[in-house]
Amino acid sequence: METKLLSTGVTFSTLPASYVRPESDRPRLSVVSTCQDVPIIDLACPDRTHLLVQLREACKSYGFFQVINHGVPEEVVKNMLEVACEFFKLPVEEKMKLYSDDPSKTMRLSTSFNVKKETIRNWRDYLRLHCHPLDKYLPEWPSNPPSFKERVRKYCEEVRALGMRIEEYIGESLGLHADYMKEVLGDQGQHMAVNYYPPCPQPQLTYGLPGHTDPNALTILLQDLQVSGLQVLKDHHWLAVSPQPHAFVVNIGDQIQWLQAVSNGVYKSVWHRAVVNAEKPRLSVASFLCPSDDALISPAKQITENGSEPIYRGFTYAEYYNKFWSRNLDQEHCLELFKNH
Numbered sequence: 001m002e003t004k005l006l007s008t009g010v011t012f013s014t015l016p017a018s019y020v021r022p023e024s025d026r027p028r029l030s031v032v033s034t035c036q037d038v039p040i041i042d043l044a045c046p047d048r049t050h051l052l053v054q055l056r057e058a059c060k061s062y063g064f065f066q067v068i069n070h071g072v073p074e075e076v077v078k079n080m081l082e083v084a085c086e087f088f089k090l091p092v093e094e095k096m097k098l099y100s101d102d103p104s105k106t107m108r109l110s111t112s113f114n115v116k117k118e119t120i121r122n123w124r125d126y127l128r129l130h131c132h133p134l135d136k137y138l139p140e141w142p143s144n145p146p147s148f149k150e151r152v153r154k155y156c157e158e159v160r161a162l163g164m165r166i167e168e169y170i171g172e173s174l175g176l177h178a179d180y181m182k183e184v185l186g187d188q189g190q191h192m193a194v195n196y197y198p199p200c201p202q203p204q205l206t207y208g209l210p211g212h213t214d215p216n217a218l219t220i221l222l223q224d225l226q227v228s229g230l231q232v233l234k235d236h237h238w239l240a241v242s243p244q245p246h247a248f249v250v251n252i253g254d255q256i257q258w259l260q261a262v263s264n265g266v267y268k269s270v271w272h273r274a275v276v277n278a279e280k281p282r283l284s285v286a287s288f289l290c291p292s293d294d295a296l297i298s299p300a301k302q303i304t305e306n307g308s309e310p311i312y313r314g315f316t317y318a319e320y321y322n323k324f325w326s327r328n329l330d331q332e333h334c335l336e337l338f339k340n341h
Ligand SMILES: O=C(O)CCC(=O)C(=O)O
Pocket: 193, 195, 209, 214, 221, 223, 229, 230, 231, 272, 273, 274, 283, 284, 286
């Protein structure tokens, strides 16, 4: 059987040529420093004004932050990571039953990013799931390992509730009413990427995922505590974000940046990437909250009322999402394709 996946148990002594980046496009790991001042937002903070000020600052200057005391039970997080790990340890024949490189599939195990579009591969396998509404999508999720559906369902419910809460705060931190985001983003979709990055023989030559921003509204990332790999771009420098116990990394996606575009783009959709290492496999679980397909994404009225010209034209989320998946990750930023000229 053709094994398109990397998670086969076979170890490589050199990086296959299809993964090697040109010299000008390598991670330059030796010049990456650790981000020392990752904004940490304590969601149990009783002082809402303080929380909103912190959030605004984080979204403006970083486009990402970590949340602690977020209310997602530790057991649920632990179960999610364990079952993800078990999943990628399944025999390759079992995993290949779920393999697809068609991005329109709502459940698929795949590799790299968009193998049909890209010329250079990324050192990653990933399981992509749609998670909302759960009743619709859960039946198509993997039933091996046997506890997969139940554990992942629980995790999805908790993370969705957390995401909604954070979006409410984000709206308020922009001076919008608490339900603004909910109203404009509609019945939000929820997708998940369970990422598995096997040990890589030459991590300096490739990426797990190259620099990108997320096309959705908000991403909640659970990182493997043992192995780091996430890096974010700040002031033109890539910074490593060390995993923190009991925390999620939250990042602003393109749709929130766009809602904000005319307020001088204050809230950033953060550029981030995943790098790989030679010693240990790494897991991450990204949960994406996405506007409903027919949500019309345009700047908040209160923001355009000051007379500024919108930078980007309005679009439906379905239009944006399809455009995102018709490209590879290394091309010009998807939002640029919607710029008003
Ligand atoms: O693995 C990571 O830390 C980043 C994952 C990511 O950016 C993604 O799944 O879009």
